[in-house]
Amino acid sequence: GSTVAIIVVAAGSGTRLGAAEPKALVTVGGQTILEHALSRVFDMTDAAQVVVVAPANRLDDARALATRVAGAATDHVTVVAGGDTRQQSVSAGLAVLEPGVEVVLVHDSARAFTPAAQFEAVIAAVRATGGGVIPGLAVADTIKQLDWTGAVERTVDRSQLVAVQTPQGFPRDGLLGAYASAAEDYTDDAAVFAAAGLPVTVVDGDPLAFKITTPWDLRRAESILGESAA
Ligand code: C5P
Numbered sequence: 001g002s003t004v005a006i007i008v009v010a011a012g013s014g015t016r017l018g019a020a021e022p023k024a025l026v027t028v029g030g031q032t033i034l035e036h037a038l039s040r041v042f043d044m045t046d047a048a049q050v051v052v053v054a055p056a057n058r059l060d061d062a063r064a065l066a067t068r069v070a071g072a073a074t075d076h077v078t079v080v081a082g083g084d085t086r087q088q089s090v091s092a093g094l095a096v097l098e099p100g101v102e103v104v105l106v107h108d109s110a111r112a113f114t115p116a117a118q119f120e121a122v123i124a125a126v127r128a129t130g131g132g133v134i135p136g137l138a139v140a141d142t143i144k145q146l147d148w149t150g151a152v153e154r155t156v157d158r159s160q161l162v163a164v165q166t167p168q169g170f171p172r173d174g175l176l177g178a179y180a181s182a183a184e185d186y187t188d189d190a191a192v193f194a195a196a197g198l199p200v201t202v203v204d205g206d207p208l209a210f211k212i213t214t215p216w217d218l219r220r221a222e223s224i225l226g227e228s229a230a
Helices: 033-041 056-076 086-094 116-129 172-181 189-195 215-229
Strands: 004-009 049-054 077-081 103-108 132-138 143-146 152-156 162-164 168-171 200-204
Touching (some): 004 033, 004 086, 033 049, 033 056, 033 103, 033 116, 049 086, 056 077, 077 086, 086 172, 116 132, 116 168, 116 200, 132 189, 172 189, 189 200
Antiparallel strands (some): 103 168, 132 168, 143 152
C-alpha cells in the first residue's frame, strides 16, 4: 500500500457561492470543482491513498466522478460522507486511512487548482521535519486590529503573518492523536495539530491554491481555465 494519504474534503454546502448544488459539484469550465481538484491530486508522481469526503446525500455522484478522474488509480480511492463542520468531515476521512499510511495530507476540494507540485513539496517537508507543514503566502494587504466598537486599534505587522492554504501535511500518528483530543471547532488542521502541542512549519504556497468561496472566485477560476486552454 501507499505510505501517503490525501484526504480531500468536499462536503461543504457552498452557501457563500450562492449555488443550488454543494460547492464541490458546481461546474467550472465543464468540470466540477471536485474533478478539477482530484485531477491535480492524481498528477502526483507517487501513488497515494485518496479519500474523498463528500456530501452525505451525493455519495454516488462523488464516487462516479472520482472513479472517472482516478482512471488506473481507482483502487486507491475511498469515498466517505462528511459531517456538519469541516472538522467532522476531516475526522470521517481519518477513520478510513489504510494501515501503512505514514503521512496524511488534508486538502480543500475548493482549492481546485492547487498544482501537484504543492502536494509533493508538503509531503517532502513532512518527511524532512517530522512535524506539521502548511503552505502559506505573504499577506499583501495592510491588516488592522479593531476594538470591540469596530474602531481601528492598531496596524498588525504583516511581515509576521502568512495566509494559509492547503494541502496541510502531518505525520499520521500525531494527527490522529490531535483529532482524538480536539474539543473546539478549529478552522484548519494545523490548529488542531498545534493545540496538541505539536510543531508546525510553513512552506511557500501558490497563488493557484486560492479557495473558491464567492461568485467572484468562480469567475477567477473560469478565467484561469480560459488562459490555460488558449
Ligand atoms: O467553506 P469552506 O470553503 O471554507 O470549506 C473548506 C473546505 O472544507 C471545502 O472544500 C469544503 O467542501 C470542506 N467542508 C467539508 N465539510 C463541511 C464544511 C466544509 O468537507 N461540513
